[in-house]
Amino acid sequence: MTGNCLKILTPISSSKPLLFSLLSKPTKTQFKTSSSFVLSVKMSYHKELAAAKKAASLAAQLCQALNSCSLSPSCKVQKVLLQSDVQSKSDKSPVTVADYGMLVVSGRAACSQALVTFVLERELPSEPFSLVAEEDSTDLRNDGATDTLERITKLVNETITSDGSYSVPTLSTEDVLKAIDSGKSEGGSAGRHWVLDPIDGTKGFVRGDQYAIALALLDEGKVVLGVLACPNLPLASICGDYDKSSNNEVGCLFYAEIGAGTYMQSLNGSSPVKVQVTAIENSEEASFFESYEKAHSQHDLSSSIAKKLGVKAPPVRIDSQVKYGALSRGDGAIYMRFPREGYREKIWDHAAGCIVVTEAGGIISDAAGNPLDFSKGKYLDLNVGIIVTNQKLMPKLLKAVKESLEEQSSSL
Ligand SMILES: Nc1ncnc2c1ncn2[C@@H]1O[C@H](COP(=O)(O)O)[C@@H](OP(=O)(O)O)[C@H]1O
Ligand SMILES: [Mg+2]
Ligand SMILES: [Mg+2]
Ligand SMILES: [Mg+2]
Numbered sequence: 037m038t039g040n041c042l043k044i045l046t047p048i049s050s051s052k053p054l055l056f057s058l059l060s061k062p063t064k065t066q067f068k069t070s071s072s073f074v075l076s077v078k079m080s081y082h083k084e085l086a087a088a089k090k091a092a093s094l095a096a097q098l099c100q101a102l103n104s105c106s107l108s109p110s111c112k113v114q115k116v117l118l119q120s121d122v123q124s125k126s127d128k129s130p131v132t133v134a135d136y137g138m139l140v141v142s143g144r145a146a147c148s149q150a151l152v153t154f155v156l157e158r159e160l161p162s163e164p165f166s167l168v169a170e171e172d173s174t175d176l177r178n179d180g181a182t183d184t185l186e187r188i189t190k191l192v193n194e195t196i197t198s199d200g201s202y203s204v205p206t207l208s209t210e211d212v213l214k215a216i217d218s219g220k221s222e223g224g225s226a227g228r229h230w231v232l233d234p235i236d237g238t239k240g241f242v243r244g245d246q247y248a249i250a251l252a253l254l255d256e257g258k259v260v261l262g263v264l265a266c267p268n269l270p271l272a273s274i275c276g277d278y279d280k281s282s283n284n285e286v287g288c289l290f291y292a293e294i295g296a297g298t299y300m301q302s303l304n305g306s307s308p309v310k311v312q313v314t315a316i317e318n319s320e321e322a323s324f325f326e327s328y329e330k331a332h333s334q335h336d337l338s339s340s341i342a343k344k345l346g347v348k349a350p351p352v353r354i355d356s357q358v359k360y361g362a363l364s365r366g367d368g369a370i371y372m373r374f375p376r377e378g379y380r381e382k383i384w385d386h387a388a389g390c391i392v393v394t395e396a397g398g399i400i401s402d403a404a405g406n407p408l409d410f411s412k413g414k415y416l417d418l419n420v421g422i423i424v425t426n427q428k429l430m431p432k433l434l435k436a437v438k439e440s441l442e443e444q445s446s447s448l
Contacts, residue, residue, distance in 0.1 A: 081253060081261045085293050087159035088230075088251050088263045093289060094155055095148040095249045096265035096303055098195045099235060102144045103244070140184060141238060146171045147188040148234035148249060150215040151195055156230060157218075158202055168414055169219025169232040170384050176213060185209050223383060225257035225411035233384035237356025239329055244268075246328075246358040252387035257411025262388035264290040266358045271302055275323055275352065275367045290361040292395035298364050313398040314366040317428045322369035323349035325359040331376070333421075337440060338372040344436040345370075360389025363424060364396035370433060374403070374421035381416040393424055400424045403441060405434050 149171045157165055176185045189212045196202055207215075223229045230253055237247035246269060252262040270284035287303035290311070299308040316322055324342055327333040338351065352368055359371050371393075375381065387410055390400050401407055403420035410416070420441065425433050 079255070079260070081255075081293050084160065084163075084253055085261045085263070085291060087156055088253065088261060089289065089291055090159060091152040091155035092249045092251050092263045092265040093303060094195055094199055095151050095234060096267045096287070096289075097198075098151055098191060099144065099148055099241070099247070099249065100267050101191065101195070102147065103241070141242060142171065142175050143181070143184045143188050144241075145235040145238065146173065146176060146216045147191055147212075149219055149232060150188070150212045151192050152232055152234060152249070152251060153215040153218050154192070154196065154207070158204075164228070165218065165230075166221040166223075166228065167219040167230045167232060168221045168223040168383060169230075169234065170382070171216060171219065171234055173213040173216040176216070185212070188212060222413050223254060223410075224413055227256070229254045231259075231384050231387040231410070233357070233388075236385060237358065240268075240355025240358075243355075246354045246356055248356045248358050248361070248388075250357045250384065250388040252391060254383075254387065254410055257409075258294070259387050259391045259410055260294045262290075262292050262391035264288075264357055264361045264388050264392055265303060266290070266356075266361050267303060269358050269361060273365070273367045274354075274362055288361060290364060290392045292364075292391045294391065294395070296395070298392050298396035300361070300365055311365040311396050313364060313393065313396050313426045314369045315426065315428075316369050319345035319369075319429055319432055320348060322347050322425075322429060323352060324370035324372060325352050325354065325363060325368050326372055328353045328355045333372070334374040334376065337374045337421075337444060340440045340443070341372060341433070341436045342370075344439060345432060357385070357389035357392075360386075360393045360424070363398060364393045369425055369429060371424040372421065372437075373423075381418055381422070382414055383410050383416055384414075386410075386416065386422065397426060398424055399427055399430050401430070401434075403437050 149169050153167060156167075175181060176188070186209060189207060189209045192212055193206050196204065196207070219232060221229055223231065230251065233248070233250040235241050235247055236250045237245075241247035246266065249265040250262075252259050254260070266288045268286050269288045270286050271288060272284050285302065288300055289303050290298060290300050292298040298311050300311050301308040314322075322345065324338065324347060326335060326338050335351070342351070347370075354362070362368060363371050386408060390408060390410075393400060401423060402418045403423060406419060408416055408418070408422070421437075423433055423437060
């Protein structure tokens with residue numbers, strides 16, 4: 037077989053024939069020919085990455101429009117309503133509460149989910165489509181949600197029209213509900229599955245702080261590409277003297293394909309730059325990220341770990357997978373996340389962030405040092421928490437985590 041030819045081969049782990057070019061790049065996958073000769077070839081996900089970038093960028097545009105109040109004429113009032121409501125339920129995920137204010141929040145996330153589904157299906161018409169996503173249409177199918185559903189449908193249609201690349205008839209409310217519900221796949225270790233968090237960091241989004249549209253692709257249980265659209269993240273570093281109110285240009289798109297590194301560009305479409313995690317080896321110089329929300333991670337535990345490492349800088353607390361993006365370009369050195377007992381992490385909260393940071397040279401594990409396993413369905417099976425840093429700092433961080441966890445359990 038020569039390097040240029042196209043041939044139908046069967047991946048060992050899949051029953052479907054696959055037409056592919058031997059000139060393809062990155063991930064190594066094993067294939068067998070009819071003579072059961074095993075070949076190791078490199079898979080490329082360029083087409084899927086381009087589709088994912090487009091979907092996440094358009095969803096980011098839609099979310100920014102939603103935040104500029106086009107969901108309702110009385111949006112200012114709604115925003116105040118939402119903020120007080122979210123704060124009064126500080127330990128619950130906002131989109132799971134189906135009162136009026138929450139319907140607007142879940143409607144916004146569902147709106148982003150519908151648009152991402154639409155773009156992926158249009159851009160990749162010949163590929164089977166499986167999506168594991170956070171939202172569903174239950175709240176929007178209630179009688180009281182008709183207005184919200186109509187406004188959402190209008191916004192999805194407006195965004196599609198403004199992009200100009202799809203000549204499709206206007207989507208109906210039923211089309212939008214169906215698009216939202218195509219995110220019901222369970223994922224797993226066989227085949228390909230898209231993984232989507234249409235608005236990650238809902239509380240940050242409502243506050244006007246950080247949030248992300250996070251989209252990843254799993255192939256045979258492994259994350260092979262990831263895109264993080266971060267509409268409120270400054271293009272400049274947020275470490276050190278980060279001033280939220282300054283006039284820095286905001287809106288970053290991070291993307292990574294397995295074996296091909298991580299890149300960042302402006303959501304406005306500037307040329308991409310390759311990014312790398314920090315090279316810091318001395319933990320005293322490290323700064324660390326954690327959730328803004330106290331209910332999402334034990335801040336006392338991370339501060340005890342930081343103390344053991346000699347970290348001097350105060351924690352940088354921001355919402356969502358923006359933390360992974362910021363880490364991938366070296367804004368900070370460590371991300372620690374220790375949810376309270378009983379909380380189960382979902383794959384859509386980490387899949388895109390995980391590849392963005394690892395392709396930038398970072399390393400991610402649970403608190404016991406095990407890699408994250410995205411092949412088990414929608415939940416991650418974890419030992420206690422998630423830690424992320426560079427290769428050099430990881431052994432020291434793991435040791436400090438172990439000691440602090442031991443101290444915590446002996447003090448109970
Ligand atoms: N009690 C809890 N502990 C840990 N994570 C939680 C949580 N409640 C909600 N979350 C998750 O934390 C995500 C936000 O991450 P962060 O804490 O890094 O800002 C939420 O994503 P959504 O906003 O998409 O629901 C949600 O899935
Ligand atoms: Mg949620
Ligand atoms: Mg999330
Ligand atoms: Mg979400």
